[in-house]
Amino acid sequence: MTPPDRIRIVLVGTQHPGNIGSAARAIKTMGLSRLVLVAPEKPLDIEAHALAAGADDVLSAAVHHASLADALADCRLVLGCTARSRRVALDELLPRDGAARAVAAAGDGAEVALVFGRERTGLSNDELQLCHAAVHIPANPEYSSLNLAAAVQVLSYELRLALLAAQPDDSGGAGRADPPASHAELEGFFGQLAGTLDAIDFHKGRAPDSAMRKLRRLFLRAELDVREVRLLRGILADADRMAMLAGQRR
Incomplete structure (x- = not known):
């Protein structure tokens, strides 16, 4: 049934x-x-x-x-x-x-x-x-x-x-295919995000605390799973690399 x-x-x-x-x-x-x-x-x-x-x-x-x-x-x-x-x-x-x-x-x-x-x-x-x-x-x-x-x-x-x-998803599991990200995994992501925002000069001289608080709330509401955190950290790593290359060209 x-x-x-x-x-x-x-x-x-x-x-x-x-x-x-x-x-x-x-x-x-x-x-x-x-x-x-x-x-x-x-x-x-x-x-x-x-x-x-x-x-x-x-x-x-x-x-x-x-x-x-x-x-x-x-x-x-x-x-x-x-x-x-x-x-x-x-x-x-x-x-x-x-x-x-x-x-x-x-x-x-x-x-x-x-x-x-x-x-x-x-x-x-x-x-x-x-x-x-x-x-x-x-x-x-x-x-x-x-x-x-x-x-x-x-x-x-x-x-x-x-x-x-x-309903089970295509991978055969029920509900979410991957477990929710742990506190440590999220904090690692937030640390990398803060570093990347600094590297690309996102804050333009403004204090970063307010923006990071808002971003933390945004991503915590999304209830990221392990795979999503890995994807986002991969994007940040590429953004860091491009920022470094841009700095070298300058």
Whole structure:
């Protein structure tokens, strides 16, 4: 069973069958297939299949439950997609962070659910109590009304990105092909970078401390791996050599 097969999209108390069809289309376009319906107000109809736009297989395979607790019984991670103004104290995640957490759990063999509430009222506080964390889409605060299927599309897209990032690369390894650079390797690179900037007169008489602080922050944010540090140090070595040759010509 692959990680996408362990991730289910759960719609609770959906009022309009068309939204279920649109949600099915949204998840299928992002490589997901598991749709769970909890006590929808109306059965699936022609509109649902029309708006599914070819995702009829997802609709046909949708699992129905009478309660959210039943739908989540075998899950080890449950993320509730909701607005912020709730009285239930839950960790709040942005969609990208929630997707990363979901994919990591699914990669470890856990069953994962992303739960979406009713079109008008969302998830109740009792339903949120069943979730391990909340996912909040940072929409425009002056107009934050987001259609149910649109919200499903946003989260499904983030899940897609996280799943692609977790796939093995061409070299056969999972995730990064090379280990992250060690502290000593980074400090060696920074030392060489400082020397090269001096050699090419980058600072033009200005104190180098401010520029080096900014460059350190930039490269530390990039979370360089061992191979990337080697590449950058090779570039610096060539820059040093060219600076030396230019000095000799002068």
